Amino acid sequence: MPYPLAKLAYGLRRRLADLATPTERYNLQIAAGNPSICPPKLQLIQQTVKHPWFSRKNGTISVTDDFWAWTSQDVMPLSFGRDSLISCNQDFNLQYLNHKDLSSEIFDNFLYHPTGIELQDCCVSKQFLETLQKKLQINQVIYFTIEENTNNSYTPNFTDLLTFWPHLRIVEFLRCEMSKNWIDEILQFPEHKLMALLIISAKNQFVQFQFNHFLKFLKAQPQGFTITFYVSDDAGKLASYFVRLKQYLDQNLVKGDLPKRHEIFTFVDIIYATSERCSWYYLPSKTDVV
DSSP states (O other), X not given: OOOOGGGSOHXXXXXXXXXXXXXXXXXXXXXXXXXXXXXXXXXXXXEEESSOEEEEETTEEEEESOTTGGGOSOOOOOOOOTTOOEEEOSEEEEESOOGGGGGSGGGGGEEEOOSEEEEESOOOOHHHHHHHHHTSOOOOOOEEEEESOOOTTOOOOHHHHHHXXXXXXXXXXXSSOOOXXXXXXXXXXXXXXXXXXXXXXXXXXXXXXXXXXXXXXXXXXXXXXXXEEEEEOTTOTTHHHHHHHHHHHHHHSXXXXXXXXGGGSEEEEEEESSSSOOEEEEEOOTTOXX
C-alpha cells in the first residue's frame, strides 16, 4: 500500500534525500508534486543533452554530448558533480558496454526521456536490455539500433525488443546476427507499431527466409510499412537465393519506384552484394489500384 511521503517526519525525508540518487530525488519531487519532499536538496536539472554517448575505454565509462564523439579522440567528456542531473530527451547511445556497466554510478546523474536507443559494439543480452528498460526506466522509445553485437551467446530478437519497448516504430540491425525466427516473432505482436526495418548483413549474418512466409508477413503489416535489406556477399554465396527471391517478388509484388502516395503501400527495398540497388517492390494498397 503506498504511503504519502509528504507525511514522513522531516528527519526521515532528509535522510531519504541523502540516500537517493539525483534521478530518484527528482522523480520523488515530481511524484509528490512538492519540491520540499526531499529537503534540503531541491533537485534541479542542470543541463539538457540531445545525444549523450556513453562509452567504456580503458576500463572507464565516460559520457559526451557529441553524437559523433566515437569518431574523434579530441572530444572531452561531460563534466558534472555528484548531485548534478542532466536530462536526455532525444538519442541515448551506448558503446562497448555490457549489462554490468549499466550499474555504474554515472547513469544516476541522467534523467532519461529518449526517443531512440543505439547500441554499438555492446555485449547485448536479454539481461542487458531488461536493465536498460527497468533500471534506467527507458520506456517510451520509438526507434532502436543494434550495431555489431559482441555477445556471441545471444541473438537479438523481436520478442525481447517488442516486449520491453512495445511502441517501437523503427528497428535497425547493422552488421549483427538476428533471430532466424524474426518474421514469426513480429507476427506474434499483431498490434505492434513497427513501420520500418533496416537489416544490414554480411553473408554469414543474413537469415534466409521462406518466400511465401515473407509475403504473408508483408500482407500483415500496416500501410506505409517499409523493410530494407542490404546484404554484402563478395563471394556470391547467396547469389542463387537472391535470384530466386527476385523472381518470386517479381511475380507477387509491384516492381518500381516508390509511389507518390507511399504511405498507403507496404514497401520492400533490396540491395544485394554491390552498391547498386537490386530492386524496389511494393505491395498494392487494399483500397487502391496500381
